[in-house]
Amino acid sequence: MIGQLNFPALWPYWPELLSGLWVTIQLTVLATVGGVSLGILGAALRSGKPSLVSRLWGGYVELIRNTPFVVQLFFIVFGLPNLGLKLTAGEAALLAMLINLGAYSTEIIRAGIQVTPKGQWEAGRVLGLTRLQTFMRVVLPPSLKRIYPALVSQCIIVMLGSSVVSQVSYEELTFAANLIQSRTFLSFEVYLVTTLIYLALSIVMRQLLLAAGRKWLGSAQA
Helix, strand or coil, rough: HHCCCCCHHHHHHHHHHHHHHHHHHHHHHHHHHHHHHHHHHHHHHHCCCCHHHHHHHHHHHHHHHCCCCCHHHHHHHHHHHHHHHCCHHHHHHHHHHHHHHHHHHHHHHHHHHHHHCCHHHHHHHHHCHHHHHHHHHHHHHHHHHHHHHHHHHEEEHHHHHHHHHHHHHCCCCHHHHHHHHHHHHHHHHHHHHHHHHHHHHHHHHHHHHHHHHHHHCCCHHH
C-alpha cells in the first residue's frame, strides 16, 4: 500500500498549495483581529446595564452560536445580494468569519469580565477615570488574561473553519487541495499533505498567540 503512494507527483503543485496557504493566513489574521475586536465591543455592551443595543447584540450572539457556519456563509454569499449588497467571495468569506468569531469571542470575553470584582470599577471611579477608561485600563486586561487560552482555541477553530469558504470558490488552502485532487486523482496524498499543513498552521498560530499573550497580558497558560 505504502509503495503505491505517489507523493512526488504533488511536487509540481506546491505553488498552488503555498498560494492557498497564504490566502488562508491572510484571512485568519484579518478575521482574528476583527473578530476579537468585535468580541470586546460586544462583551462591553453585554456586561453593562441592560439596553436595547445589548439585547440586540445578545440576539446576534445566540443566532450565530446556534446555526452552522456554512449556513451563515451561504446566507452572506447568496442572501445579501438579494438585498442589494454584492460582495466578492473573499469579502464574503472574511465577513462570515468576522461575524462568527465576534459572536463566540463576545461570550468568552464576557465570562472573564463577569468575575471581575466590583471593587475594580469603584477603584477606577475613585481615581477619576471614566467608565470607558476603567473598562479599557482596569477591567479588560485581567479579564482577557483569565480567558485567553479559551480565546486562542476559538481563534484556531475559526481558522480551521476557513476551509468551508472553498465552497464559495474562494481560493484558499482547501480550494487548492480540491483543485489538485481533481487534476491528479491522488486523494490520499493530497489530503494528507493538506492535513499536515493545517496541523502545522494550528501549532504555529497557537504558539504565536500564546507568546503575544505572555508579552501583553502576562498570560503563560497553554
